[in-house]
Amino acid sequence: MAAVDNGGLFEVIVVGGGIMGSCAAYAAASRPGARVLLLEQFDLLHHRGSSHGESRGIRATYPQARYPPMVRLAARLWDDAQRDAGYSVLTPTPQLDMGPRGDPDLRAAIENGGAAEVASGSTSWPWSGVFRLPEGWTAATSELGGVITATKAVAMFQSLAVKHGAVLRDRMEVVDVAKQGEGLIVVKTSSGEEFHGTKCIITVGAWASKLVKSVAGVDLPVQPLHTLICYWKVRPGREHELTPEAGFPTFCCYGDTCIYSTPSMEFPGLIKVCMHGGAPCDPDWRDWCATGDALVDPVARWIDELMPGHVDTAGGPVIRQSCMYSMTPDVDFIIDFVGGEFGKDVVVGAGFSGHGFKMGPDVGRVLAEMAMDGEARTAAEAGAEVRHFRIGRFKGIPEKNLPENEINS
Known part of the structure; x- marks a missing residue:
């Protein structure tokens, strides 16, 4: 099937419309002149993933020292987004x-x-x-x-992304992400539509291992x-x-x-x-x-x-x-370039392990900056270290979760 005319080349294509993808789309679209596309495989604001529901909590009391700076940055970015939207999602x-x-x-x-x-x-x-x-x-x-009112928060970031010029398309199941020449990414959907961009951000939650393995051959230990x-x-x-x-x-x-x-x-x-x-x-x-x-x-x-x-x-x-x-096996996030033939053109955010929602705004900012600039500037300036979240830390670790992360029914 021929590629559908998407109105030109997108600078960033975000795959996955949960909290992380919606925040990434907003952060990318906030750049002057950036053309951003967000693709969601189900209906927008669906209940089949990890970002729906009435509430999530936010706290800075973490046993791991790497997270409090991220939460404090997130708290500031939640405030910024709420001011941009004109209403509150965080009590x-x-x-x-x-x-x-x-x-x-x-x-x-x-x-x-x-x-x-x-x-x-x-x-x-x-x-x-x-x-x-x-x-x-x-x-x-x-x-x-x-x-944080969860579904309302996702809707807020999606509406802010649109406000800043992003295009949102739901019922768009992505089945392939491929290189097409130097500096060009083509994203293909199950319906046969194709979208072209220079950078891609993958934030598909529980489907991350399946998609990343399919398109890049990279094993993500995300259960x-x-x-x-x-x-x-x-x-x-x-x-x-x-x-x-x-x-x-x-x-x-x-x-x-x-x-x-x-x-x-x-x-x-x-x-x-x-x-x-x-x-x-x-x-x-x-x-x-x-x-x-x-x-x-x-x-x-x-x-x-x-x-x-x-x-x-x-x-x-x-x-x-x-x-x-x-x-993930260590209950920490995955935020990294996919690498291989994609180099720094495709970024993945995954494995948020039941505690990532509160940090959606800064994770989205990190993903957008990595895709568009090659580095996470805002996080570094706030004292948040994201190098720990690289995929390579799992080398040699069996691809299964630790027993304490599982409860057998």
Whole structure:
């Protein structure tokens, strides 16, 4: 089939319209005169990937020192994008981290994130009336927290990309990315349409391994996991206490089970409390009912023990929403040039491992700068180191996730 006239040559073609691709398209289109195309294989704002839903959290308390500078840069870029859009998608809240006092990840997160640890045995810290910490546990509070309305955020970056001149096309499944002469990339879709550009950014989430292997022969150790978002009923009389308006935080619990939550916000009278993890899946052949009990029962026990009298676990969560993680063996991102015959003309962002959404604006900026300039200038200026995220770090590592990243249903 002959190539469809796309109105000329695009400077950047972004493949994948989730949070990372939408942010990359916005960052690229913000360059004066840049012609940018964003292709999405499903409908825009679909629910089949990893960027949909009501909420994501933001926090700078990370055990890995490489992430707090990225989160702080992201917070600034979230503000910039919201000003550009004229509306908000991020509600600031405090952040609370808790867990066994000697847990090394918690200790590192407190230090790296600049959190303030509460005094041992104190009952005067905020939310001490909500949480009952087990003996030997501690908690720490920090100011950089918040709730991002996920689907609305993706829509915001897509509309901003269009505002700055980008072209968005959905129902465009990309099946091939190829070199066509010096400095020219051709992107082919399953419908036979072709689009031409000088640079390409691949951000297809759980489909990253399949696509990159197909077009470049490069193995990305990215394992999709099916995970579950759970909303629980707040007990009568406690509804306002757990809201952002009352100052309730986003929170994360360390230890044997990683539990995370956002305040009661999306659905009045419900609060999201979830377990980090999931079961391996194929994004094209998912069992939408998988991992239910494995991702629900531990959360119910945690709520009953640590939030007694505040959340009703009888009968399980009121709402269950399916989602996917794209996990790497070390739970860190992949941000790199594909290399080979593509050199620096094709960049991939993948493997965001269930914690990348909050950093979408700076990851998108990094991908756009790598594609258009050959280097990530903004990240370096903000003290965020992205060299760690290169594909080459996985050489010699078996192409499967670590056991702690998987929960067998």
